[in-house]
Amino acid sequence: MTGAVFSSSTLSGAIRRGVQVIALATALLLSSPLAHAQDAESNAPRHPAVRNLSAAWVGYAAMALIVGLVITISLMPSKRGHQE
Numbered sequence: 001m002t003g004a005v006f007s008s009s010t011l012s013g014a015i016r017r018g019v020q021v022i023a024l025a026t027a028l029l030l031s032s033p034l035a036h037a038q039d040a041e042s043n044a045p046r047h048p049a050v051r052n053l054s055a056a057w058v059g060y061a062a063m064a065l066i067v068g069l070v071i072t073i074s075l076m077p078s079k080r081g082h083q084e
Helices: 008-036 056-075
Strands: none
């Protein structure tokens, strides 16, 4: 016989892949009972205590102010000397 059907590198790659699949399946099977063991009440969303909503125009005004400042600063001429 001159050669084997599977080379050693292919066989070790197949074994490595099998170990990875087994590790992934084990992790999935072990994490599933933990997710089911949690109480449904503890996972329920809390009711927000919203008292006062600010008007939308306040946010828009703040955004316009910041954008105006950035544009003003970026358009200011730089103080360069005649030697540059």
